[in-house]
Amino acid sequence: MPNTISAGDTAWLLASAALVMLMTPALGFFYGGLVRRKNVLATIMHSFFILCLISVQWVLWGYTLAFGPDHGGIIGGLDWLALKGVGQDPGPYAPTVPHEAYMVFQMMFAVITPALITGAFAERKRFKAFVVFTLLWATFVYDPVAHWVWGGGWLGQLGALDFAGGTVVHITSGVSALVAALVLGRRVGFGREAMDPHDATMTVLGASLLWFGWFGFNAGSAITAGGLAANAFVVTNTAAAMAALTWMTVSWLHKGAPSVLGAAAGAVAGLVAITPASGYVDVSASILIGLGAGVFCYTAIQLTKRLKVDDALDVFGVHGVGGAWGAIATGIFATVAINSAAKDGLVYGNPGQLGIQAIAVGASIVYSAVMTFVILKLIDVFVGLRVPESEEVLGLDATQHREAAYQI
Amino acid sequence: MEVLAFAAFAILVVSWLIAPSRPPITTVETEERAAA
Numbered sequence: 001m002p003n004t005i006s007a008g009d010t011a012w013l014l015a016s017a018a019l020v021m022l023m024t025p026a027l028g029f030f031y032g033g034l035v036r037r038k039n040v041l042a043t044i045m046h047s048f049f050i051l052c053l054i055s056v057q058w059v060l061w062g063y064t065l066a067f068g069p070d071h072g073g074i075i076g077g078l079d080w081l082a083l084k085g086v087g088q089d090p091g092p093y094a095p096t097v098p099h100e101a102y103m104v105f106q107m108m109f110a111v112i113t114p115a116l117i118t119g120a121f122a123e124r125k126r127f128k129a130f131v132v133f134t135l136l137w138a139t140f141v142y143d144p145v146a147h148w149v150w151g152g153g154w155l156g157q158l159g160a161l162d163f164a165g166g167t168v169v170h171i172t173s174g175v176s177a178l179v180a181a182l183v184l185g186r187r188v189g190f191g192r193e194a195m196d197p198h199d200a201t202m203t204v205l206g207a208s209l210l211w212f213g214w215f216g217f218n219a220g221s222a223i224t225a226g227g228l229a230a231n232a233f234v235v236t237n238t239a240a241a242m243a244a245l246t247w248m249t250v251s252w253l254h255k256g257a258p259s260v261l262g263a264a265a266g267a268v269a270g271l272v273a274i275t276p277a278s279g280y281v282d283v284s285a286s287i288l289i290g291l292g293a294g295v296f297c298y299t300a301i302q303l304t305k306r307l308k309v310d311d312a313l314d315v316f317g318v319h320g321v322g323g324a325w326g327a328i329a330t331g332i333f334a335t336v337a338i339n340s341a342a343k344d345g346l347v348y349g350n351p352g353q354l355g356i357q358a359i360a361v362g363a364s365i366v367y368s369a370v371m372t373f374v375i376l377k378l379i380d381v382f383v384g385l386r387v388p389e390s391e392e393v394l395g396l397d398a399t400q401h402r403e404a405a406y407q408i
Numbered sequence: 409m410e411v412l413a414f415a416a417f418a419i420l421v422v423s424w425l426i427a428p429s430r431p432p433i434t435t436v437e438t439e440e441r442a443a444a
Contacts, residue, residue: 242416249427252424256428256430284412
């Protein structure tokens, strides 16, 4: 095979992989600021531990399950177990970069996705249960769905558009978070005592770093260092800003003050929503997607709170609803004027794309919900999901890790 | 599309002008929060 590797594409993809890597510890800080001080280390540890765990799982069997040669549109084969055959020459997915560069870029997506779920079971899950859950969930939920959409599987064959992970990353994690919150049950004292964020500054810093890393997430998904990456970068920034402004405005009108944490959460919601669309829509569409993200995600969170579901850090509202909105919005606003390899959406005369997007959303929701429920129930039987009530009251930092975050 | 984008942003700007201004949190409320 002639060497077709592009230095520019390779440099951009490796830099993007590093940007996406930063998102997982950034998520740890985003979530860490939102919990009570007795649980901050345990919460940050969720993200940091997943970075380590899935980095190894991905090279051993995750990548080949997700991107290995297709088996019936359902799962990848074991041909690339332990990265056998994945080397410095280009692979089948990206003709201008080393296969290893593509693999490590995808690894960072596999890392952050289960980390997103941890916000739902924060402050009450046993560390051992969390470890087993993450390994099983990555293998039986993330890897197959990534194959369906990006690895030559049935959703990709159907024509579903998901540029950077609206279905693969955000719907799967958001829906699984809701299932986890329901299966684990509410935290001790939920609804009776204040559970205010212990450090809002940490959360805003985490959101800012997530925003920074998201440029690699979306613009890196172009896989080339060209115009498509530039468009993805611009619409990503615009949607994040618009969603932050919208969330802040809605919460201001609703609760009487422009919330700082609301602006941070809104930015993340906008980033989530633009993720599947970022390679297919123009900047005007990104403003409307950001507006929708701010309104829909804020409303969803108010609804889950009213229903007394203890999704501790609002993962379903931001990632499940934001991801679903982004996937549907892709079917509305996609245009071949931005990406000639894609298809037009509803507003450009192709309503069928909206139907395909709806199928992708529905399939992701049903599969991740059922699998997550089964995995959690199995873990509950063999390991136990929650810490005892006495340990929950003391806090997970002391009881799970025998450490304290602050000495002051 | 462009018209909708401008309209969306205009709605936000108008909302900021009419949004309510809640009184600042009092010292008592701050202490209650800390105690909780």
